[in-house]
Amino acid sequence: MSLRSIESDWDIVVVGGGVTGAGVFRESTRRGLKALLVEQKDFAWGTSSRSSKLVHGGLRYLKEGKFALTRESVRERERLIREAPGLVKRLEFRLPIYKGLKPGAWTMGIGLTIYDLISGKRSYRYYGRRAYMKIESLVARQGLKGGFSFTDAQVDDARLVLSLIGTAERSGGLALNYTRVTGLERDFRGEVCGVFLEDTESKEAACVKTRLVINATGVWAEGLHPSPEKNKHLRPLRGSHLIFPKELIPIETAVSFFSPKDGRQQFAFPWEGGILVGTTDIDHQGALSEEPFASEEEVAYLLEGINTIFPSLRLTSADALSSFAGVRPVVSEGKVSADRESREHVIWTDRGLVTVTGGKLTTFRVLARDALSAARDYLPSKGLSEAIEPIFEPWTGEATPPGLSFETHQRLWGRYGRQASVMLANAPEKHLRVIAGTQTILAELPHAAAREKIRHLDDLLLRRVRIGLLLPEGGKAHLDEIRALCGPVMSWSDAQWDKEIEDYLRMWRAHHCPQRRQD
Numbered sequence: 173m174s175l176r177s178i179e180s181d182w183d184i185v186v187v188g189g190g191v192t193g194a195g196v197f198r199e200s201t202r203r204g205l206k207a208l209l210v211e212q213k214d215f216a217w218g219t220s221s222r223s224s225k226l227v228h229g230g231l232r233y234l235k236e237g238k239f240a241l242t243r244e245s246v247r248e249r250e251r252l253i254r255e256a257p258g259l260v261k262r263l264e265f266r267l268p269i270y271k272g273l274k275p276g277a278w279t280m281g282i283g284l285t286i287y288d289l290i291s292g293k294r295s296y297r298y299y300g301r302r303a304y305m306k307i308e309s310l311v312a313r314q315g316l317k318g319g320f321s322f323t324d325a326q327v328d329d330a331r332l333v334l335s336l337i338g339t340a341e342r343s344g345g346l347a348l349n350y351t352r353v354t355g356l357e358r359d360f361r362g363e364v365c366g367v368f369l370e371d372t373e374s375k376e377a378a379c380v381k382t383r384l385v386i387n388a389t390g391v392w393a394e395g396l397h398p399s400p401e402k403n404k405h406l407r408p409l410r411g412s413h414l415i416f417p418k419e420l421i422p423i424e425t426a427v428s429f430f431s432p433k434d435g436r437q438q439f440a441f442p443w444e445g446g447i448l449v450g451t452t453d454i455d456h457q458g459a460l461s462e463e464p465f466a467s468e469e470e471v472a473y474l475l476e477g478i479n480t481i482f483p484s485l486r487l488t489s490a491d492a493l494s495s496f497a498g499v500r501p502v503v504s505e506g507k508v509s510a511d512r513e514s515r516e517h518v519i520w521t522d523r524g525l526v527t528v529t530g531g532k533l534t535t536f537r538v539l540a541r542d543a544l545s546a547a548r549d550y551l552p553s554k555g556l557s558e559a560i561e562p563i564f565e566p567w568t569g570e571a572t573p574p575g576l577s578f579e580t581h582q583r584l585w586g587r588y589g590r591q592a593s594v595m596l597a598n599a600p601e602k603h604l605r606v607i608a609g610t611q612t613i614l615a616e617l618p619h620a621a622a623r624e625k626i627r628h629l630d631d632l633l634l635r636r637v638r639i640g641l642l643l644p645e646g647g648k649a650h651l652d653e654i655r656a657l658c659g660p661v662m663s664w665s666d667a668q669w670d671k672e673i674e675d676y677l678r679m680w681r682a683h684h685c686p687q688r689r690q691d
């Protein structure tokens with residue numbers, strides 16, 4: 173879409189197409205506001221496709237005495253499980269306890285009791301050594317005293333963002349990817365009255381008017397709005413993950429454990445057909461304009477953790493399917509270690525510009541509401557009222573087509589909302605097949621390629637679907653099939669396809685290949 177063809181007057185312009193921006197965008201359209209969202213790269217390209225994919229209360233926040241943050245997160249978790257079936261689902265965790273290692277069973281039991289009290293339901297259970305070994309046979313046995321089970325939830329983070337954006341667009345909003353805000357326009361009183369936009373590829377530029385700008389640019393937020401607090405700035409903290417084939421880490425639930433190196437909490441859990449292992453927490457020294465990746469040291473750290481808890485597996489980086497890294501927006505005075513930094517969000521206001529950053533994926537709705545409350549003086553009266561429309565398009569319970577399992581059907585609804593029916597109506601039965609090693613069905617690829625604003629192959633393979641992280645070498649062996657499937661619904665020439673494939677594989681090797689690399 174040409175920037176010159178878009179409308180020139182908006183109630184609200186949201187900058188940033190991660191979960192924070194997508195949440196504000198969705199909340200705005202629910203309130204009937206005329207909303208535009210712009211993202212400089214692809215939707216969810218930033219941290220919001222690179223998280224640990226947990227919708228969680230955050231047990232560790234309890235340890236730090238952050239009861240309010242835990243309560244808020246647990247409440248949001250329960251709400252998301254209820255409102256977004258097929259996208260957010262409960263995940264059982266197991267946590268083994270070892271002799272002489274912290275935390276002990278007593279401390280953990282207290283933490284989990286509080287966790288349950290906050291969510292209002294009893295989910296945790298303690299198992300003695302023998303009973304625990306029965307339910308979790310892979311974990312190291314030396315010094316094992318027993319273990320806990322409890323529940324949290326998991327999500328496909330990029331699809332959460334896309335679901336919010338898609339639903340908001342179907343309620344009247346407009347979202348543009350590959351469109352950067354290059355500056356703000358202010359009137360003679362210094363009030364924000366417009367934004368300067370640039371298509372990052374065609375370089376086409378435009379200026380649109382707006383009553384309000386929400387800066388939801390995560391770790392980039394100070395580029396548009398320097399921190400008003402002299403001693404508090406964004407501290408980019410990187411976290412990296414590895415994904416393994418399910419056969420190599422045969423677990424059915426999440427296993428949480430503590431790093432033998434520094435005692436940080438780590439985890440492994442089934443995700444989208446693979447096993448996700450995470451995470452690190454270190455200061456990110458790389459340029460924010462460049463895509464982050466897991467360094468050799470981080471890969472070694474993750475392997476040491478996983479091989480200590482599952483000693484029989486002897487995993488190496490060559491066993492991993494992929495790696496990915498994200499940079500956490502944390503507002504900090506820089507006085508504590510990375511893993512002790514607060515995950516709470518901040519709101520800064522400056523005459524028609526509201527910045528919302530920090531926080532968590534889990535609490536995106538809270539961030540959205542807080543940002544709009546801070547902007548109330550700039551909103552038309554309809555923007556002040558509580559929204560009635562649900563955030564996600566509710567599952568209508570329509571009949572599952574032959575050839576599809578109920579679980580996959582619900583999964584598609586969770587990810588695509590009403591568009592799932594369009595996808596299924598257009599798909600021949602042979603395209604309902606699940607791609608081995610993933611939970612993606614073939615029909616998702618041409619659907620996303622045709623309707624979800626794809627500009628590059630990595631948009632399709634890493635964010636619309638996640639098979640680029642789940643198949644060996646980014647799905648290299650499947651690229652001809654994907655080209656044949658998506659080619660007819662896309663306008664790419666043969667030469668463009670060749671270039672996209674070459675660029676995608678180069679990018680994958682540089683940023684998602686788990687072997688090699690210095691920071």
Ligand SMILES: Cc1cc2nc3c(=O)[nH]c(=O)nc-3n(C[C@H](O)[C@H](O)[C@H](O)COP(=O)(O)OP(=O)(O)OC[C@H]3O[C@@H](n4cnc5c(N)ncnc54)[C@H](O)[C@@H]3O)c2cc1C
Nearest residue numbers: 188190191192212218219220223224226353390411533534
């Ligand atoms: C390793 C890791 C693990 C995590 N795990 C979890 C978890 O399990 N659960 C959880 O709840 N939270 C988790 N988080 C936190 C969560 O991922 C982040 O809080 C959240 O994704 C931040 O979203 P955001 O939209 O604010 O930022 P982002 O997702 O980074 O989005 C900001 C966007 O703004 C765009 N942008 C920047 N400047 C401009 C501009 N000038 N014009 C247009 N666009 C621009 C960027 O390209 C980017 O896409 C994790 C974070 C990390 C790093």
